[in-house]
Amino acid sequence: MYARPLARLIEQLQRLPGVGPKTAQRLALHILKRPESEVEALAQALVEAKKQIGLCSVCFHLSSEPVCEICRNPNRENNTICVVADSRDVIALEKTREFKGKYHVLGGVISPMDGIGPEQLTITPLLRRVSQQQPKEVILAISPSVEGETTTLYVGQLLKPFTKVTRIAFGLPVGGDLEYADEITLARALEGRRELD
C-alpha cells in the first residue's frame, strides 16, 4: 500500500514514544510535502544531537561539553546539590528559576522489576562528589512513585553522614481543589503543614 521508502519511514517514526501507526503515517505524509532542505535539516539535527550530546562528567545532565553549562557557571552556588532522576527534571526545575545550586542526575530510579538496581544509577559518583565537595545541603527531588520513594530513602540514608539531606514538598498542586485531591496527596499535604508566617 505504501511505496517502500515511505513504509520504512513510517516504521521508523513508529519507534518514537507516543507515535502509533496513524500518527506515523500523518507525520510521514507531512514530511514528504516539505521542501528537501527542511527534511535534511531535521535529519541532520537528529544525527548531530545524538553525536554531540553526552553526559556531564560532574552531574550527568545532558551536555555537549565534558562539563555542562550549569556545572561550569560560576554564579551558581556550590553548596546545594539537587538530586533528580532524569535530565528532564533538571529542565523542569530550571524553568522555575528558583534553584541557584547545582544538580545531580541519577539516570533513573531504583526499580528491581525493571532490573534497575542502585549500581545502574550514578549513586556512587554522587557519594564521592558529596564527600569531596561537602555541600551544605542535598535536596532530593524525585517523583513520589513507589520506585521514587525507595530511591529517595536509599540515597537519603547514604548521604546523611555527610550533609543535611532534604526532600521537596508534596501536597496540593497550586490551583488544585482539596475536594478532588486523592487521599495520599491530602495526607502528604497535612503531614507537610507549616506555620503561617
Place this chain on the structure above:
Amino acid sequence: MYARPLARLIEQLQRLPGVGPKTAQRLALHILKRPESEVEALAQALVEAKKQIGLCSVCFHLSSEPVCEICRNPNRENNTICVVADSRDVIALEKTREFKGKYHVLGGVISPMDGIGPEQLTITPLLRRVSQQQPKEVILAISPSVEGETTTLYVGQLLKPFTKVTRIAFGLPVGGDLEYADEITLARALEGRRELD
C-alpha cells in the same frame, strides 16, 4: 537551558504537525537515549523517503517509481477512476480492499481562502485522462466540507460530458447513534436512503 544541538533538535521536531514544545522535548530526550545506529536509521529514512518518493505521473499518488504500483497493476480495472483530494485518502480507501479500480489524486480541494484554485490541482490532467481513457465511471470521494463540496461539484460538472460521474455516500457512520448525529449528517442519510433488497 538546553545544550545547543538539543535545542536545535527540539526546534526541528516542533515543526512537525501536532508536536508542541512539550512533545518535542519528550521526543528529543527519547532520541538521545537510543543507540546511535537507531537514530541514524531514522535520519536516513527521512532523507531517503523525501529523495525517492515523488508523484505518479498518471494518478499523482505518492510513488517511488515514475508510475505508481496501483497504476501499473494489471489486475486493477481501468474502467473506474476514484478521484480523491489527497494521497492519504488513497491509503484509507485501499485499506477497505473494496475498490478495484484506479485513483486520481487532486492534491487538495478548491479553497479560495487559502489561494487554492482549480489550476493548483490536477484537474486538467484528470480531464485529459478521462477523455482519453473513457472510463465507464468516475467516483468522486472527497470529504464533505464546504471546500470539498465545491470541488466535487466543480469536477463533477467538468467530467459529466465524458462519463458517468458518481459520488460516495454520506450518512450515519457504522456503529454511530442516530440520536447523536448532527442534523446535516442526518439530512444526508435521509436523502441517500435506499430500498431494502
